[in-house]
Amino acid sequence: MESAKIIAKLSRMLRHIGLAEEFAQDSLVSALEQWPDSGLPANPGAWLMTAAKNRALDELRRRKLLDRHHDALVNETPLSGSAAPDPAEVADDDIGDDLLRLIFIACHPVLSTEARTALTLRLIGGLSTTEIARAFLTSEPTIGQRIVRAKRTLTEARVPFEIPRAEERPGRLGSVLEVIYLIFNEGYAATLGDDWMRPALCEEALRLGRILAGQLPQEPEVHGLVALMELQASRLGARTDAVGRPILLLAQNRGRWNQLLIHRGLAALDRAGTLNQALGPYALQAAIAACHSRARRAEDTDWAQVVALYDALAQVAPSPVVELNRAVAVSMAFGPRAALDIVDGLAEESRLDDYHLLPSVRGDLLEKLGRFEEARAEFSRAAALTQNARERTLLLGRAAACGTPTQ
Numbered sequence: 001m002e003s004a005k006i007i008a009k010l011s012r013m014l015r016h017i018g019l020a021e022e023f024a025q026d027s028l029v030s031a032l033e034q035w036p037d038s039g040l041p042a043n044p045g046a047w048l049m050t051a052a053k054n055r056a057l058d059e060l061r062r063r064k065l066l067d068r069h070h071d072a073l074v075n076e077t078p079l080s081g082s083a084a085p086d087p088a089e090v091a092d093d094d095i096g097d098d099l100l101r102l103i104f105i106a107c108h109p110v111l112s113t114e115a116r117t118a119l120t121l122r123l124i125g126g127l128s129t130t131e132i133a134r135a136f137l138t139s140e141p142t143i144g145q146r147i148v149r150a151k152r153t154l155t156e157a158r159v160p161f162e163i164p165r166a167e168e169r170p171g172r173l174g175s176v177l178e179v180i181y182l183i184f185n186e187g188y189a190a191t192l193g194d195d196w197m198r199p200a201l202c203e204e205a206l207r208l209g210r211i212l213a214g215q216l217p218q219e220p221e222v223h224g225l226v227a228l229m230e231l232q233a234s235r236l237g238a239r240t241d242a243v244g245r246p247i248l249l250l251a252q253n254r255g256r257w258n259q260l261l262i263h264r265g266l267a268a269l270d271r272a273g274t275l276n277q278a279l280g281p282y283a284l285q286a287a288i289a290a291c292h293s294r295a296r297r298a299e300d301t302d303w304a305q306v307v308a309l310y311d312a313l314a315q316v317a318p319s320p321v322v323e324l325n326r327a328v329a330v331s332m333a334f335g336p337r338a339a340l341d342i343v344d345g346l347a348e349e350s351r352l353d354d355y356h357l358l359p360s361v362r363g364d365l366l367e368k369l370g371r372f373e374e375a376r377a378e379f380s381r382a383a384a385l386t387q388n389a390r391e392r393t394l395l396l397g398r399a400a401a402c403g404t405p406t407q
Contacts, residue, residue, distance in 0.1 A: 380395075
């Protein structure tokens with residue numbers, strides 16, 4: 001939980017991402033060695049930050065590269081939840097947040113779009129190569145190579161560790177938004193582990209998005225992304241039962257949806273729509289989420305409108321995942337037969353070969369059509385592909401429920 005903050009802080013001090021990661025790891029190792037004897041500190045995050053910063057200062061002294069900020073760095077109060085930011089550290093930019101600052105730095109044009117996103121998800125989101133590979137629908141070795149090459153490129157290009165000037169930010173904004181949303185997505189539906197969600201990641205992504213919206217109030221897609229995250233986050237409390245088992249969207253108790261987050265999301269969507277530009281991918285997805293949020297009951301959802309919004313999304317941001325989601329909406333609006341034709345058309349899409357939601361959706365459609373044996377096989381295949389324990393249990397349960405046509 002603290003790793004990303006430490007890396008962001010140390011990257012700013014050292015101007016070197018690799019060393020920042022190394023010293024952040026050193027502080028965690030020190031904690032594992034010392035805390036069993038000394039006990040848990042009152043503020044573990046501040047302890048880790050101080051230990052890492054001390055290692056960074058030692059490195060700066062060794063390299064004799066301390067600059068005029070030396071005294072400010074040495075005498076700085078260890079960070080805590082209530083500590084004020086050091087004016088010397090925020091004077092050169094107007095972001096005022098180390099994590100968001102590092103995202104902008106890692107999204108430098110010297111890197112490819114794919115490399116920017118992979119590196120930042122690793123540094124800021126703390127995502128594993130497996131989790132990032134799922135987000136990109138590609139292999140783990142490919143992601144690992146992208147991350148290694150990205151670090152090397154930033155070092156060799158001597159990229160300045162500073163916020164780009166205001167006129168340079170739009171060129172990086174797309175990558176920044178993508179990173180923030182992928183962090184949110186990993187929190188909303190975890191790739192690995194025993195928990196279906198990682199709410200702390202959702203909260204961090206939302207925090208970063210809100211800061212960005214304050215910095216760039218005239219960017220409609222920033223407000224669109226914030227709207228999308230607010231609306232999706234509103235469902236977190238209803239997405240699992242008391243013991244952590246997943247509850248799918250149509251079965252959720254909408255009385256447990258967070259009305260404050262819905263209100264904030266709809267307001268952000270309205271702001272995106274008033275900036276006199278065509279809705280972009282995030283705003284369109286937010287509009288889809290808004291259709292669900294406005295429906296008091298699942299059966300009140302305007303599925304025809306959802307399909308129309310997915311049609312528009314497929315025009316501005318075509319992808320097999322968008323098409324798969326569109327098929328789900330088509331199923332609800334026009335029946336499973338029409339949707340199955342769309343899903344079957346995705347069978348030859350190689351990027352979805354290991355994507356568990358493809359057989360999951362296909363199984364759902366086959367079940368609705370009464371083709372239970374085929375549905376069972378699809379749910380079983382989806383269960384074998386997912387690496388999340390909760391989701392696997394859900395899919396195996398659906399497979400077992402596909403007994404006979406008389407069910």
